[in-house]
Amino acid sequence: MAKDSFTVTGDGKTAVGPLFLMQKMPAGFNKASLDWKYTMIMPDGKVFGATGGKNAAAMKFCYECHNGVAPDQDAVMLLPEEFRVK
Numbered sequence: 054m055a056k057d058s059f060t061v062t063g064d065g066k067t068a069v070g071p072l073f074l075m076q077k078m079p080a081g082f083n084k085a086s087l088d089w090k091y092t093m094i095m096p097d098g099k100v101f102g103a104t105g106g107k108n109a110a111a112m113k114f115c116y117e118c119h120n121g122v123a124p125d126q127d128a129v130m131l132l133p134e135e136f137r138v139k
């Protein structure tokens with residue numbers, strides 16, 4: 054899954070933000086992240102970090118938050134049930 058982002062400064066200027074990726078890896082990839090690989094790509098195209106790869110320690114905060122909806126939703130942040138298309 055991929056999620057783009059943007060930032061807004063106090064004086065109303067907008068800028069491109071990081072690209073966030075989540076990829077479900079084979080069982081045993083990383084127990085703490087529930088086998089999800091989290092990657093953050095900066096607006097200049099450089100990879101800031103990835104679970105099990107570059108800067109992995111700095112990527113722990115991704116699954117520390119996403120694991121809040123595990124195991125019910127396998128760490129995927131979904132809309133509340135009443136707002137989902139059936």
Ligand code: HEC
Pocket residue numbers: 054055056073074075091092093112114115116118119128129130131
């Ligand atoms: C403080 C909590 C928090 C942190 C930290 C966080 N996320 Fe998320 N993430 C969310 C929420 C809430 C959503 C759903 C709302 C949205 O899309 O903004 C989401 C959505 C996503 C999605 C879209 C799929 C989905 O689950 O809805 C991806 C991909 C994603 N995040 C990747 C990352 C990555 C990569 C990092 C670390 C660099 C990260 N997230 C850090 C809370 C978090």
